[in-house]
Structure formats: structure tokens, C-alpha cells
Amino acid sequence: MTTLENTLGLGLVRQPKTVLFGPGQRRQLGRYARGFGTRALVVTDERMATTPEFKSMHDDLVTQGMSVSVFDQALPDLPRQNVLDATAGRATGGIDVIVGIGGGSCMDLAKAVSVILAHGGDVRDYFGEFAVPGPGVPIITIPTTGGTGAEVTSLAIVYDDVSQMKMAIADAHIAPAVAIIDPELTLTCPPGLTAATAADALSHLIEAYTARPKNPTPDQVATQIYVGKNRITDMFCAQGLRLMNQSLGTVVREPSNLAARSDVMFAAYCAGMAINTTGTAAAHAIQSPMAAIGHTPHGFGVGALLPYVMRMNLPHCTAEFAEIAGLLGVADPGADQLDQAKAGIERVDELLENVGSPTELKSLGVAEEHFDQIAALAVKATRLVLNNPAPLTEANIKTLLARGVANDRSWWPVA
Ligand SMILES: [Fe+2]
Known part of the structure; x- marks a missing residue:
């Protein structure tokens, strides 16, 4: 019978520096975010932004003395326009930490925005493997569904309106710095x-x-x-x-x-x-x-x-x-x-x-x-x-x- 041969016995892991898993652990967000500086950008979707859980995470950041701006227009299948809108009017180097809260597209948006706010240009400049020239703005991911795994991956999938295809930034520089995985956030998932x-x-x-x-x-x-x-x-x-x-x-x-x-x-x-x-x-x-x-x-x-x-x-x-x-x-x-x-x-x-x-x-x-x-x-x-x-x-x-x-x-x- 056939088998797949890993003849080198290779092992490779690419991962966030910190992964925190457990019910209620979203309450650690403020402490972790403050470790990166005082200016936070939170990206999420319209529905999540109205929930009490989101409000308490936002308040936690403020309590830690951070200035917080929110982009709450993340859309499914992450259109490129979302990246343009989330970064519009923001200076390179103006944000210390980006927090992506939601499903895969919210976390992928955080990754794409991290690259643009660190290196400038258009998201299309970074499609492909290892095309990001250096570290991005640190990212914290907080998933709200039990599915995509985007909280830990070094991949951001963006729908490119120019080529009309789903494209990817695939680069270890967009690995989240911290993934906070709190199963309580999935309790209300339909x-x-x-x-x-x-x-x-x-x-x-x-x-x-x-x-x-x-x-x-x-x-x-x-x-x-x-x-x-x-x-x-x-x-x-x-x-x-x-x-x-x-x-x-x-x-x-x-x-x-x-x-x-x-x-x-x-x-x-x-x-x-x-x-x-x-x-x-x-x-x-x-x-x-x-x-x-x-x-x-x-x-x-x-x-x-x-x-x-x-x-x-x-x-x-x-x-x-x-x-x-x-x-x-x-x-x-x-x-x-x-x-x-x-x-x-x-x-x-x-x-x-x-x-x-x-x-x-x-x-x-x-x-x-x-x-x-x-x-x-x-x-x-x-x-x-x-x-x-x-x-x-x-x-x-x-x-x-x-x-x-x-x-x-x-x-x-x-x-
Ligand atoms: Fe998938």
C-alpha cells in the first residue's frame, strides 16, 4: 500500500510568539496590547462591533491608557477595497499594534493593514511568497469562529478586484504576535x-x-x-x-x-x-x-x-x-x-x-x-x-x- 514519505523526517513550525487559549482569556487583551505601545487600531466587522464582548475588549484597551481607533467595515472574502479603506489617511508608523477581532477576513485584514502601515504601498505589492521586506506592525488576533485558523497563520487572503482572483500575502512577517483564542466568543455563533x-x-x-x-x-x-x-x-x-x-x-x-x-x-x-x-x-x-x-x-x-x-x-x-x-x-x-x-x-x-x-x-x-x-x-x-x-x-x-x-x-x- 502507498504511503507518503517524509524521508528527511522534517519538522517545521511557524507560529505566533504567544498563543493564549481558554474561556475568558479575551480579558488579557489590554495587557498584551499595551506591551506594544499606546496606539491601537482594532479591525472587525459591523456585527461584532455592536456586541457587548467587543465593547468590553475596547474598554479594556482604553483602561490600559491606549488611544484606540476602530475600523468596523471588514467584509467576507476580504476585498482589496477594505484594505484601502482601513489604511486611508493613516501615516506609516502611526500605529503600535493592530487587533483583528472576528472571522478569517477580519484577521486577514489586520495582517494586510499591518504590512501597509509598516511598509507603505498597495496590498498588491505584497502578493506572493515572502514579498514583505521586514516585520509589520505587531498583530493580535482574536477569533470569533472555530474554523479558519487565521489567528495563527502567516497568510492573508485578499480578493483582488484587478485580477478578479483571490490572492495571498504569504509571509512569516505577518505571523500574529499574539493569538488570544477564547471559546466563549463562539457561544453565540449561529x-x-x-x-x-x-x-x-x-x-x-x-x-x-x-x-x-x-x-x-x-x-x-x-x-x-x-x-x-x-x-x-x-x-x-x-x-x-x-x-x-x-x-x-x-x-x-x-x-x-x-x-x-x-x-x-x-x-x-x-x-x-x-x-x-x-x-x-x-x-x-x-x-x-x-x-x-x-x-x-x-x-x-x-x-x-x-x-x-x-x-x-x-x-x-x-x-x-x-x-x-x-x-x-x-x-x-x-x-x-x-x-x-x-x-x-x-x-x-x-x-x-x-x-x-x-x-x-x-x-x-x-x-x-x-x-x-x-x-x-x-x-x-x-x-x-x-x-x-x-x-x-x-x-x-x-x-x-x-x-x-x-x-x-x-x-x-x-x-
Ligand atoms: Fe479553508
Whole structure:
């Protein structure tokens, strides 16, 4: 059976200097922020800005003697205009710390603004890998959903209105200085958002655990953001998968269960730590152009693709899917590796179904007439394509899309 060989035994972690996890820990914000200076810029979205939790965090900064300005217009899928608006009229060097509070786009906005306020120019100047010339303004992230992992990643995804594509600043200089992860902030997260963000985090864990190890040279480690599956990302994935398996169903049935919310948020943090050096793969490469069709939330898009991506990848990483079965508690020790791997994949299908995330593509508005366009754009996401264990060609993406539209999970390709 096939396995993915990390022949170097490589391990790499890029991470915030401080990660603080636990219920109520958002009350530490003022102390941490004051450590960077006296001038804070908080970026968030309109809904979050009206909540009592936001007000108390804002007041905490003021109590610490800081001058605080707020940009509360962050939008989903972070349009470039958001970065222009948040930085308009602000002088380089005029802010000591940027606090991103909210979902992935709020935290990514904090990262993009950090670069502009430190180095000037347009956000488009920094798209790509390691294009930021030096440290940005220190960033504190406070996530309010258990999903994207953006609180710890060195990645800011921005929708570029010029190229009409999602682009990324991928650079260790935008790693947050402090991530404060407080599960209490997810207690009021509505069921649809909980489901979509959990499906996203689960997809990150699977795509990172089955990402291609790249066995990079030292030069490649220094110049490429994604160095492949490695022993440190495996460690985070293992813990994240165990917690998702344990608590994902509970979060949906009992949204106010703090222990379950904590597990899912910790799993999402683990997933963020893993994708920060492995990157994501086929599900994310295909979801991006697919999103333009049904305007599906990111998490539901990648979640709906995942059952078909896992089956396509199975012949290339049978051992890893068997290990996933073990982590998800469905590996029959008497069964052979292939059967264990299939059981692991079916358990992931089940977790997606339990959380209410779609597991086929028809309900997302995808039809045969879209296949050519989706496949042509998906293969352009080169960094993600290279991470996928199975070769990702336009032809096999179209086959995968057809299976997804037909809700056909009966196929088990084997090497
Ligand atoms: Fe994602």
C-alpha cells in the first residue's frame, strides 16, 4: 500500500510568539496590547462591533491608557477595497499594534493593514511568497469562529478586484504576535456559521495530514511558505482530528456547550498550525472557482468536495487514511490497511453529515456546464495543486466534479 514519505523526517513550525487559549482569556487583551505601545487600531466587522464582548475588549484597551481607533467595515472574502479603506489617511508608523477581532477576513485584514502601515504601498505589492521586506506592525488576533485558523497563520487572503482572483500575502512577517483564542466568543455563533467553519477546519486537518511531503532543501524551506506534510504538522492534525471526532456532533446539538465549543476551537487552532506550513490541497484549489457559481460559504464548499477528494487521493496515501481511521476511532485492527483507510474516509463523510455540511455538489448549484471553467481555474492554484497527493489535472478534476454532482461515493480507486 502507498504511503507518503517524509524521508528527511522534517519538522517545521511557524507560529505566533504567544498563543493564549481558554474561556475568558479575551480579558488579557489590554495587557498584551499595551506591551506594544499606546496606539491601537482594532479591525472587525459591523456585527461584532455592536456586541457587548467587543465593547468590553475596547474598554479594556482604553483602561490600559491606549488611544484606540476602530475600523468596523471588514467584509467576507476580504476585498482589496477594505484594505484601502482601513489604511486611508493613516501615516506609516502611526500605529503600535493592530487587533483583528472576528472571522478569517477580519484577521486577514489586520495582517494586510499591518504590512501597509509598516511598509507603505498597495496590498498588491505584497502578493506572493515572502514579498514583505521586514516585520509589520505587531498583530493580535482574536477569533470569533472555530474554523479558519487565521489567528495563527502567516497568510492573508485578499480578493483582488484587478485580477478578479483571490490572492495571498504569504509571509512569516505577518505571523500574529499574539493569538488570544477564547471559546466563549463562539457561544453565540449561529448554527449555519458553526457548521461551515467546522467543515472548513475539518478539511484543513484532512488536507494537511494527507498533503504531499516535499522533502525540501534548506533553500526551499527558507523561500517557500509550504514545505509539505511533516512531523510537527502531523502532531497538530492528530490532536485536531481526535477533538473534532469527539465534539463536533455535540457543538451542533448543544451550541451553548462550552466544553464542546472549546474542543472544536482548539481543533481549528491545530488545523491552522498545520496548514501554516503544509498548505491546503485539492478541495481548496477547486472550491475557489466553484464559489463563484453558487456563492457557497467557503467551509460548505470545501466540505462538499472533501468526500470526493479523499477518494481520489486514497491510492496515493492509503496508510495515512488508515491512520486517520485510528484517530477517528473506526480502525478495525483485524482489517487490512485499505479497509481501515476506507473506514476513515467514511467517518469523515459522517462527521460532515452530522454537522449539516453538504456532501454533494448539486445543492451548491454546480452543474456539468461549469466543469470546464472550474477545472481550468483550479489548476492555476499552483501552490495548492502541488500539495495534493494525487496529480490534479483538468481531466481528473472534471471526473471528480461529476461524481460530486451525482452524489456518487461508491467508487474506491486503488493503486
Ligand atoms: Fe479553508
